[in-house]
Amino acid sequence: xxxxxxxxxGRVIDPAxxxxxxGDIFAVEGxxxxxxxxxxxxxxxxxxxxxxVVAPGLVDIHVHFRDPGQTHKEDIRSGTEAxxxxxxxxxxxxxxxxxxCDNAGTIQRIMDKVEREAVVHVYPTGCxxxxxxxxxxxxxGQLKKAGVIAMTDDGACVQSNEIxxxxxxxxxxxxxxxxxxxxxxxxxxxxVMNEGEWSLRLGLQGWPKAAEDIIVARNxxxxxxxxxxxxxxxxxxxxxxxxxxxxxxRGATVSGEAxxxxxxxxxxxxxDYDTVFKMNPPLRTDADRExxxxxxxxxxxxxxxxDHAPHSPTEKDREFDAAPFGTSALANPLASSxxxxxxxxxxxxxEVRALLTHKGAEICKLDAGTLSTGAPADIxxxxxxxxxxxxxxxxxxxxxxxxxxxxxxxxxxxxxxVDGQQVFDGQSITA
Amino acid sequence: MSQSLSxxxxxxxxxxxxxxxxxxxxxxxxxxFKKAMEADNMKQPYLNGRTxxxxxxxxxxxxxxxFEVAASRLSADTITVTGGASSLSxxxxxxxxARNMEALKADIIIMRHSASGAPNYLSKVVDIPxxxxxxxxxxxxxxxxxxxxxxxxxxxxxxxxxxxxxGDILFSRVxxxxxxxxxxxGAKVTIAGPSTLVxxxxxxxxxxxxxxxxxxxxxxxxVMLLRIQHERQxxxxxxxxxxxxxxxxxxxxxxxxLKPGAIIMHPGPxxxxxxxxxxxxxxDQSVILQQVTNGxxxxxxxxxxxxxxxxxxxxxxxx
Numbered sequence: 174x175x176x177x178x179x180x181x182x183g184r185v186i187d188p189a190x191x192x193x194x195x196g197d198i199f200a201v202e203g204x205x206x207x208x209x210x211x212x213x214x215x216x217x218x219x220x221x222x223x224x225x226v227v228a229p230g231l232v233d234i235h236v237h238f239r240d241p242g243q244t245h246k247e248d249i250r251s252g253t254e255a256x257x258x259x260x261x262x263x264x265x266x267x268x269x270x271x272x273x274c275d276n277a278g279t280i281q282r283i284m285d286k287v288e289r290e291a292v293v294h295v296y297p298t299g300c301x302x303x304x305x306x307x308x309x310x311x312x313x314g315q316l317k318k319a320g321v322i323a324m325t326d327d328g329a330c331v332q333s334n335e336i337x338x339x340x341x342x343x344x345x346x347x348x349x350x351x352x353x354x355x356x357x358x359x360x361x362x363x364x365v366m367n368e369g370e371w372s373l374r375l376g377l378q379g380w381p382k383a384a385e386d387i388i389v390a391r392n393x394x395x396x397x398x399x400x401x402x403x404x405x406x407x408x409x410x411x412x413x414x415x416x417x418x419x420x421x422x423r424g425a426t427v428s429g430e431a432x433x434x435x436x437x438x439x440x441x442x443x444x445d446y447d448t449v450f451k452m453n454p455p456l457r458t459d460a461d462r463e464x465x466x467x468x469x470x471x472x473x474x475x476x477x478x479x480d481h482a483p484h485s486p487t488e489k490d491r492e493f494d495a496a497p498f499g500t501s502a503l504a505n506p507l508a509s510s511x512x513x514x515x516x517x518x519x520x521x522x523x524e525v526r527a528l529l530t531h532k533g534a535e536i537c538k539l540d541a542g543t544l545s546t547g548a549p550a551d552i553x554x555x556x557x558x559x560x561x562x563x564x565x566x567x568x569x570x571x572x573x574x575x576x577x578x579x580x581x582x583x584x585x586x587x588x589x590x591v592d593g594q595q596v597f598d599g600q601s602i603t604a
Numbered sequence: 605m606s607q608s609l610s611x612x613x614x615x616x617x618x619x620x621x622x623x624x625x626x627x628x629x630x631x632x633x634x635x636x637f638k639k640a641m642e643a644d645n646m647k648q649p650y651l652n653g654r655t656x657x658x659x660x661x662x663x664x665x666x667x668x669x670x671f672e673v674a675a676s677r678l679s680a681d682t683i684t685v686t687g688g689a690s691s692l693s694x695x696x697x698x699x700x701x702a703r704n705m706e707a708l709k710a711d712i713i714i715m716r717h718s719a720s721g722a723p724n725y726l727s728k729v730v731d732i733p734x735x736x737x738x739x740x741x742x743x744x745x746x747x748x749x750x751x752x753x754x755x756x757x758x759x760x761x762x763x764x765x766x767x768x769x770x771g772d773i774l775f776s777r778v779x780x781x782x783x784x785x786x787x788x789x790g791a792k793v794t795i796a797g798p799s800t801l802v803x804x805x806x807x808x809x810x811x812x813x814x815x816x817x818x819x820x821x822x823x824x825x826x827v828m829l830l831r832i833q834h835e836r837q838x839x840x841x842x843x844x845x846x847x848x849x850x851x852x853x854x855x856x857x858x859x860x861x862l863k864p865g866a867i868i869m870h871p872g873p874x875x876x877x878x879x880x881x882x883x884x885x886x887x888d889q890s891v892i893l894q895q896v897t898n899g900x901x902x903x904x905x906x907x908x909x910x911x912x913x914x915x916x917x918x919x920x921x922x923x
Contacts, residue, residue: 363837370808376720376742376777446721492698492719494740 183222188527200550203592230262235478242271262551411464483572748781771830796820
């Protein structure tokens with residue numbers, strides 16, 4: 174029996190198609206269609222979306238699901254449940270699992286588990302180098318055959334310029350984008366927070382912005398040398414935004430992303446040594462925050478990606494120096510990105526949506542993030558006006574390390590559909 | 605005649621939240637203990653029956669001994685636990701270690717820890733008073749208080765006094781706490797040393813930053829030297845100990861730049877011939893050993909005040 178979905182009377186926001194109007198969305202067999210017949214209407218699952226925004230399911234090109242190997246922090250099931258509850262329908266997983274994704278077998282293992290347990294689309298990435306050591310290229314062709322959609326040594330930025338040059342040149346042959354966590358390790362040894370007034374006050378070892386800027390600049394140069402597409406992950410520094418802006422103006426094949434926490438918080442939030450604010454790259458200053466927002470507005474930064482980095486509560490319940498980096502960020506970035514971007518009247522709702530849907534999908538060439546005819550019926554129903562208090566203890570994620578915990582946000586995900594099937598109903602996972 | 609004082613803080617984590625009045629209350633208390641000590645009235649009854657735990661997770665001699673002496677002068681039972689002997693070396697978390705000490709009916713925890721912010725964390729984990737005996741590069745409040753107490757003994761008031769802190773400021777908790785404490789008491793603070801160890805960004809804390817020794821020392825009422833290390837942490841920050849000494853080591857010739865009557869301080873341990881000329885360390889200008897003695901009475905004051913606050917008792921002082 175064919176499955177037919179009819180979402181009626183919602184405010185349809187589909188930024189990729191410049192659509193923002195009240196209307197209906199139809200899906201047959203998991204794909205968006207323009208219209209359905211009266212017979213199909215009689216058989217359809219009818220959803221009244223009056224008063225709600227109907228938009229493409231969100232796309233996050235930067236998450237850590239810790240599976241395999243670190244499933245006490247997160248696994249494919251809990252991670253995708255958290256994603257669905259946050260309105261996400263497609264996520265791109267980083268390869269720093271145990272073992273790392275430097276071989277086709279590990280990718281196959283992930284794909285098998287995704288097939289069995291995931292409630293949203295999961296796209297794996299492969300390591301640029303063996304064991305993410307930055308010394309020897311990983312088998313890119315085999316990884317691509319196994320299903321990876323991008324290459325990255327996320328979290329272990331390749332330090333050797335020669336290896337990076339060859340890695341991006343090689344990945345380009347397979348038409349795979351390279352995603353890079355830009356960090357010069359020699360400048361960040363022992364560092365735990367942004368270098369500046371607050372690191373001096375708190376006596377915590379500073380992490381200069383230069384550590385990011387140097388690698389961003391290097392990557393621009395290597396992109397121009399090789400023509401490979403290098404995407405800069407979670408940009409945190411104003412200087413990096415500037416380097417990227419100039420490079421993009423010149424036509425360099427580079428792009429960048431910003432994370433919700435970097436556009437919302439600053440290093441001053443670390444004043445109580447609260448480890449939920451410990452992340453890599455670290456929270457920067459207000460001026461950097463402002464530059465990231467400018468970068469998102471003018472397109473220098475193509476998309477928002479969460480860098481969802483779950484850790485178990487025990488791991489974060491430590492002295493600041495000893496706690497791991499990372500923040501649990503999937504709960505609702507649509508709401509958490511809104512205070513600065515939308516309620517601050519910086520961007521229209523559809524533009525914020527674009528940053529969280531098709532813009533990221535385009536970087537990774539995913540069939541996701543739009544309500545175009547024939548696209549997967551991945552849909553997020555969202556009440557833009559309802560307020561809610563973030564309670565990390567109620568997350569579907571195994572992690573609780575969320576800097577928005579306790580904050581009141583505006584905008585609630587009411588329902589999430591993947592391939593035309595509801596996976597989250599506003600309260601529970603239904604898949 | 606016994607005085608009584610009001611005090612309502614059970615923890616001492618950092619000097620930052622303290623008002624000038626509160627700092628002066630600590631000094632009033634310390635002065636009373638010092639007078640009693642000088643009158644050979646060594647033992648005070650205020651912590652009789654209380655157990656004070658010295659949780660020293662990083663090596664320390666002076667501070668640990670001073671706290672042990674202070675606690676025993678207040679009639680407390682003291683237990684000292686050091687890094688290697690603690691369950692932390694067996695993988696226990698700081699939370700569990702501290703909760704166990706509380707369950708063992710410790711009344712006060714004094715902690716030295718290599719991680720900045722560890723006592724902030726500890727004070728959220730346990731209910732009993734937490735005294736910071738130095739955390740990472742963050743804070744060493746009792747050292748700053750005893751330094752200020754020593755300066756006040758010499759000068760009476762610190763209003764408008766010029767104090768220069770010289771050495772490795774970047775990694776120094778002593779420097780940070782002194783910057784905050786001395787400024788609260790009205791002093792003008794200059795920090796000096798190599799540019800890599802004395803970043804300009806410290807100006808945000810209200811200090812003058814100098815990378816030239818002569819202007820930093822000229823007209824100063826006191827110079828506070830910090831130990832210079834050339835270990836892993838600072839290996840890339842300056843070329844060598846010899847180079848440091850040649851540019852920033854305090855010797856007789858350079859000490860002459862100070863204001864006449866200026867004093868020389870050092871929290872210890874000193875490296876003779878590195879940051880300070882050996883003769884200067886032993887000269888009349890040096891108050892290095894007075895600092896150590898004052899460390900006892902200032903820490904007695906802290907332990908007494910915080911214990912009173914925790915038990916909601918009026919603060920009594922020796923007659």
